[in-house]
Amino acid sequence: MIDATTSARSIAASVRAGKTRARDVVAGALERIARRNAALNAFTAVLGERALADADAIDRRLAAGDDPGPLAGVPFAAKNLFDVAGLATLAGSKINAGHPPATRDAAAVARLRAAGAVLVGALNMDEYAYGFSTENTHYGPTRNPRDPSRIAGGSSGGSAAAVAGGLVPLTLGTDTNGSIRVPAALCGVFGLKPTFGRVSRAGVVPLAWSFDHVGPFARHVADLAAAFDAIAGPDPLDPACSTLPPPRCSGELERGIDGLRLAVAGGHFARLAADEALAAVTRVAAALGARREVSLPEAHRARAAAQVITACEGSAYHLENLRARAADFDPMIRDRLLAAALLPAAAYLRAQRFRAWYRARVAEVFREVDVLLAPTTPWTAPAIGAPWTTRIDGTEVPTRGHLGVFTQPLSFIGLPVISVPLVSAGALPVGVQLIAAPFNEAVLFRVAARLEADGVVGAPVAM
Amino acid sequence: MSEPVRVTDADVERLAAQVGLTIAPESRAAVAQHLAGLLAAVLLLDEFALPEPIEPAPRFDP
Secondary structure (H helix, E strand, O other), X not given: OOOOOOOHHHHHHHHXXXXXXXXXXXXXXXXXXXXXHHHHOOEEEEOHHHHHHHHHHHHHHHHOOOOOOOOOOOEEEXXXXXXXXXXXXXXXXXXXXXXXXXXOOOHHHHHHHHOOOXXXXXXXXXXXXXXXXXXXXOXXXXXXXXXXXXXXOOOOHHHHHHHHOOOOOEEEEEEOOOOOHHHHXXXXXXEEEOOOOOEOOXXXXXXXXXXXXXXEEEOOHHHHHHHHHHHEOOOOOOOOOOOOOOOXXXXXXXXXXXXXXXXXXXXHHHOOOOHHHHHHHHHHHHHHOOOEEEOOOOHHHHHHHHHHHHHHHHHHHHHHHHHHHHHHOOHHHHHHHHHHOOOOHHHHHHHHHHHHHHHHHHHHHOOOOOEEEEEOOOOOOOEOOOOOEXXXXXXXXXXXXXXXXXXXXXXXXXXXXXXXXXXXXXXOOEEEEEEOOXXXXXXXXXXXXXXXXXXXXXXXXXX | OOXXXXXXXXXXXXXXXXXXXXXXXXXXXXXXXXXHHHHHHHHHHHOOOOOOOOOOOOOOOO
């Protein structure tokens, strides 16, 4: 019986074994989307007939004795920042809705389809990926399946909500400053931000060229690994994509964590956060026996540098539209991009120089540690329309912007991170970041698999 | 610790003109607030003494 709770791996096994038709799996996902999306607003486009036709093609290949791939018949969806052939790539905007339809799929979408997965739709997001809340003015807010009065997080809010709500078992999102990890934590699902350059960004609208990442969301570690294995690897169409051979993380899940050096990030990563966010790290650390604490030097300045680089690269990309049609931007995004366009070039270069220094210091930390633990967000999901600022430990901080306080110092130096979910009855979910050295996703999967097997983390469907 | 950065609507108007942007009057206060936030981040970086050899140049491998 395939239903909303079935893992991608189980779906693929059943389809590949001929026990279930891909068409029935996809039809089930389309029925759940039709039933629940009006309440969640996770999808901005649903590819009904086309998805069923793709599923039929999988079934025909199986009947002919072909291998349709390791994700045969698994329904998935992608943030509408990804090109999907035949759809205008909205990027959460009104401006891009007037663009012609994409003529080919983004690389990551194409790779999942080549692995047998079936694309069923495109997902809501913050305009141009420049936000943490998916309270999109043009397309409405995406609601958190764990509590629909609350945000799903962003900018890949639809990607997290669709998985948490059981609409699909797999989605794709992007992460520059936390846009996979933040919504994964707030919705209570697994999210992977791979090493910069691990997954092609070809066919994805940029926010900040120098640290945009593509990655998957899932409710099971094995599903996350299977999706990562399918999408990772070199791509000449992405000039920043590494030429290193792709990893095979699905084979790492049973290796356990013996011999891994685990530590908790202190300092910046233990301040200005609610008790539940810090308690989650303590709980995960205790389960793993991680007693050591380390500091990433000047992490608060690293966050500042990430903000400056994002602002400069983002405003540079959108400058012509800011000049010609600023009124068509989402006001929440427009005013930030306009401000960013006024920064001097020296600020950008100062931030880039700091980035080089900080990357070298953090590399030294990872000579002594394999996996570092830190909170994903400083608190649980705020209410939709929450006040602009929140007071914590006597300090007034932006309610939405502060959601990235622990993710930003990591992604702008390209480190791979999995956000693992802690979901318990009667409470909103929280996430913990598992962080490793560049190109060492495999150790993250080993730790995440152990935590999931021990019941410390997990992502039940929010019904 | 840095002093809060102050940016006025007039600052925004003047800077915007230099980069060819027209910022609607009703947006200037919000833009000024966001720019102050970004400049505070820049100040945080300026206050940190980076070693002289640190540079942002890319590396070209054969």
